[in-house]
Amino acid sequence: MDWYYEEGMSVKDFLIQNRKPFEERLLNEAVNVRDKIEEIRVIGNINLLENALKIVLYVVEGQKDEVVAFAKKEGIAWANFSLTLAFKLEWVQAIRRTLWVALHDYELLSGMDVDRERFYKTESNINALIDEFLNGFFISYSKYKDELIEAQREMVENLSVPIIPVTPSVCILPLIGEIDASRVTTIEEKVLMEIGRLRIRTLIMDLSGILEMESNIATNFLKLLDGIGMMGCTPVITGLRPETVRNMMAQDLIFDNKAEIKGTLQQALDEYLVNQRLEQNNSASALNLNKSV
Template structure:
């Protein structure tokens, strides 16, 4: 390999002058990643080649603050665009191997024949420590972003699972659909009681027409939710209770009418509400 070297040239200048050869050797090392370079560029606007040179510069110049900040940016980008961590690890390790190869060339070109073992181990520790710091910070940033994303998605799912629909400023409808387990019922309880307090809901219609079956523990929790609604000063109205659920309540000895007003359907409850409201006016 024909490498350019000028007498007294420092390591950074040597790597900069032989940039093209460094890239060629790096791509030979990163066998799997080199086929994905253009794809990664298109997906996340991430230029792996430029970023490799940037990482090498921070490592060689021992710029720790810049290296950590860069690693955080990279971690967020790879997490945001769901890029494969295996490629990132292979790429950084290829950069490590290539950098050491060029450091060896640099040493030979300087005719450094003193074979100072202590100097070598000092350099080895500096270079590898910095690359390891980059990887550690990258993975921490990646994981943190992923955790925040999962948390925000969980909150979104929770909000979608408790779709409180305002009908008037004083009345809301909560249509419950699908499978209701104890965990979801707890979410419903927290969301309903919080919204009643914040929005000052006076009437809450819980429509159960979308639920065909409830476990005993869920039925019991539902009764507690209804009691909580009443305690908060809101009038609970239950609509659309299906025969299967009614039988379950009968078997459990629950008298729903003592807990809340019941209506056959949501349409009936809304109709009765607006008729009552217009009569009162």
Template sequence: MVKEDGIAKYIQNNEEEFQSILLKEAGDVASKIHSILEEGNIDLLSNAKIIALYVVGNKRDELIAFAEVEGISWAKHSLTLALKLEWIHAIRRTLWRLLRKNSPLNVDSVDEFFALEKRINDGIDEFLNNFFISYSRYKDELLIEQRKLVEHLTVPIIPVSSWIAVLPLIGKFDSYRMETIEEKALSEISRLDIETLIIDLSGIPDIDEYTLDKFEKVVSGIKLMGSEPVLTGLMPNLAHKMASLGANYGVDIAIKGTLQRALNEYLFVETS
């Protein structure tokens, strides 16, 4: 009878044969084993044995945990997913071959044979599923962290005096970036004890209505922090959109035509 412990023992006792079959099944991936080891310190042959033993041994928890670790390692080094997919399918085909090779002398039940074959397929699929989830999760988290870093770097609050700072805004804005601006602005107002924050919008050609509403809340938050928001550099179409949406700008918020004019006025007040 072909049992999982028999296949596991066969792999343990015939590791060279297992690797030889695997390399034949792996096709182009076989030639990249050494480069992957150098690039990511990932030993495909050693890991293949671990995966195979977990699969035939029905060690689901260990298999999932190993898949998650592999997914992170593969993502960290930006290794090609197509290579990983082909390698795992090569492990599947290798296990099939070992199963068929050893079954004629040991089969007591056809049902047991196909049950083990199904276990192999299910185990490999389980590994792939958790590998890709782990890989994608790591990449998504990395992208989010990189985006946060970029957004914070592109939201510079520049002190120009002991109580005045400038926040120049440039480029396209969405709700996510507006949240970053709010977080950075409010924290810097508190940290630097800013009494006047000049927000220059000359680099903003347009903002959609939803983001504009978020921006209005940012300005309100600045006021609640005890700082005076001053808007400069409004483009005509942006000013028109603000007016048409009924935004509360211009009533109790200072608006200056240019950043230079605002700086001249506020710095003159400070030094006079």
């Protein structure tokens, strides 16, 4: 592999002019990444070879701010598309080795005298900037990945507490699966917030899909019913399973006057929707009567 060199050529110009031999050497160094380059380009719209040249040019020019900014951008891109970190680490280390080969050949071609002090200074600066890139990349990757996970967790939590309006004042909360400590906290926060936001007067909580509720969770659930009542909303419980009732009875946990109990969701809907229609009809009749008078 021959490098092209002209008298007086700077290191930056040397790397730009020798992009092809540089890339060939780099691909030979990064054995595991070589076959993944096209896949990474398709998945994440990331051109590894083009980005490699950007990194080495920033490094040889000592552009620390550009290195840090580029590392942050790369970290977000790799996290967003869940690309393999092992490939990135191998790729950057291959870039480091290839750059040193290019710098060695540049000095040979330019006829520069051997200067140990210059070498150690160059080595320190270049390796420090490449390490800066790696550090910035992994911090950016981890931070963005954590933000993605947190956003997905919040989305799942919101989906696990689906408050469904059926009328302007009546809503349904169907609960499915297991209720643990984390989920009961989410239910409490979401329910109280939505009661205030939607001005819910009746919240029908259907528990027919609940698989298991631990004793301490049942206690928190009873406290939630108190909170719902304090918000001026009537809690209605439907779909209690026999095993859930037995467990609560064994622990002396009873609803008392905390909530209205209905056998099924359909029974509750029939009753509350009928009552609401009656209220609306009575209000309309009273309004018409007042107009007649």
